Amino acid sequence: MMTRRLTPANRCTTALLLTFALALAGCASNAPPSAGRSTAGTSGASPKAGATGPAPSARPGAYYKDDGPAANVPEGLDRVPDAAPRVETLHRFANRPYNVFGVDYAPLSSLAPLHQRGVASWYGRKFHGQKTAIGEPYDMFAMTAAHPTAPLPSFARVTAVASGRSVIVRLNDRGPFHAGRIIDLSYAAAHRLGIAQGGSGEVDFELLLPPFAASTSVAAAPTPPPAAALVEPPPLPAGTTVDAAREAFYVQLGAFGNFANAETFQQRMNSELATAPRVQQIDALYRVRLGPFATREAAIAARDRAQSILATSLPIVSGPSR
Numbered sequence: 284m285m286t287r288r289l290t291p292a293n294r295c296t297t298a299l300l301l302t303f304a305l306a307l308a309g310c311a312s313n314a315p316p317s318a319g320r321s322t323a324g325t326s327g328a329s330p331k332a333g334a335t336g337p338a339p340s341a342r343p344g345a346y347y348k349d350d351g352p353a354a355n356v357p358e359g360l361d362r363v364p365d366a367a368p369r370v371e372t373l374h375r376f377a378n379r380p381y382n383v384f385g386v387d388y389a390p391l392s393s394l395a396p397l398h399q400r401g402v403a404s405w406y407g408r409k410f411h412g413q414k415t416a417i418g419e420p421y422d423m424f425a426m427t428a429a430h431p432t433a434p435l436p437s438f439a440r441v442t443a444v445a446s447g448r449s450v451i452v453r454l455n456d457r458g459p460f461h462a463g464r465i466i467d468l469s470y471a472a473a474h475r476l477g478i479a480q481g482g483s484g485e486v487d488f489e490l491l492l493p494p495f496a497a498s499t500s501v502a503a504a505p506t507p508p509p510a511a512a513l514v515e516p517p518p519l520p521a522g523t524t525v526d527a528a529r530e531a532f533y534v535q536l537g538a539f540g541n542f543a544n545a546e547t548f549q550q551r552m553n554s555e556l557a558t559a560p561r562v563q564q565i566d567a568l569y570r571v572r573l574g575p576f577a578t579r580e581a582a583i584a585a586r587d588r589a590q591s592i593l594a595t596s597l598p599i600v601s602g603p604s605r
Contacts, residue, residue, distance in 0.1 A: 363471045365451035366426040368438040368495040374417040377435045383460045391434045397490035401465035403441065404483045405473035415456035422469070429456035429467040433490055441466065443476040444485040450475045451491070480562055482546060531575030531604040532582035534589060534597055536560055538568045545569035556589055565602075575604045 378390045391397065411423045417435050421427070433439065433454050442449040452472050459467045465488055470479060478484030536552050539545040545562050549571050553559050556573075563570050573589065576582040582599045590597055 360424065360471055360474050363424065363426060363475065366438055366453040368451065368491050368493075370493055370495075371436050373437075374435050377416045377457070381457075386460070388431050388457075390432045394434060394437060394490070394492050396492065397433060397488070399465045399488040400444070400485065401488070402463050402483050403466045403468050403473070403476070403478060403486040403488075404459055404461075404464055405468040405470055405479060407470045417455050419455055421456065424471045425469055426450060426452045426472050426475075427455050427469045428452040428472060429458040430454050430465070430488075431457060431460065438491045438495070439466075440489045440491060441468065441472065441476065442487045442489075443478060444487060446477050448476050480564070530601050531577070532579050533572040533574035533576070533600050533602070534582055534586040535600050536571045536573065536589070536597060538570045542569050545571055556592060572600075 373392070378392050380387060380389045382388070406421075406429075407423050410421050412420050415421050415427075415429070428439065428441065430439070435454055435456075437454045438451060439454055440449055440451050450472050452468065456467070459465075464483070466486065468476070468478075473479035476484065476486070478486075537545070537548050539548065542562070542564075549560055549562050552571060558573065560571050560573050563572060573585050574582060576585060579599065579601075586597050586599055
């Protein structure tokens with residue numbers, strides 16, 4: 284078989300073609316710097332600016348693949364104070380227009396009124412310590428958040444629609460890039476709002492403007508109590524209440540070692556039972572339960588209804604109201 288030798292002219296042409304290809308590759312992305320979340324294998328969450336690849340699926344979820352809460356959550360996380368609003372110089376590069384998955388984003392270049400209602404998600408240990416869009420290390424235990432178009436850095440009040448709990452966060456990152464989601468909270472902020480366990484929740488977003496002393500007066504109110512690990516209000520029988528200091532009863536639907544599996548099962552039970560069970564982390568397991576119920580009789584009635592629908596035996600467990 285004949286082997287064709289490259290002449291000097293051919294070598295020159297080949298080198299020029301390679302140089303041109305490399306130049307094209309270097310121009311392929313114009314997104315701002317960020318924590319670098321990619322879309323591969325996401326669980327409903329959206330990537331941060333700078334990510335490449337196909338757009339994420341619309342399947343609801345909690346957090347990014349291989350992400351989640353820290354192995355050792357610090358004590359007193361429910362008492363982490365709100366971010367303290369102050370006037371800061373806006374970042375030189377993080378507020379320029381950018382494009383992610385073919386969608387153009389034009390961030391505000393100055394502080395201006397911005398009110399939104401939508402779904403908040405959160406990101407955790409996978410990105411802890413990585414750089415945010417303004418170059419700061421991400422701290423999942425600080426009161427921070429990511430927003431696709433708010434000026435960076437800035438401050439915002441985020442209020443959970445279901446519970447009315449409110450926190451003030453410092454915006455220092457970009458994202459999420461997922462239809463219907465308006466903000467990615469730090470794990471601490473999501474925990475304070477009571478949506479960390481469920482993975483996401485509907486919130487009201489308000490960009491705070493100076494003078495901050497007037498606009499953040501609500502933040503001086505006492506810190507709300509720790510958020511219960513539930514997705515929807517518990518199905519208590521009409522006219523009954525549960526004393527948090529007393530024993531409560533639950534119908535246990537399942538227990539999982541992985542939160543994502545527990546969440547998937549929770550969503551299926553929500554559909555089949557037409558009521559929202561909660562996910563509780565107890566010891567090393569994520570338990571999907573109905574309740575709390577004030578009495579064992581009420582729990583038995585709920586169990587019997589669930590068993591008739593699911594055609595399986597379900598245990599009743601007791602413990603402190605959560």
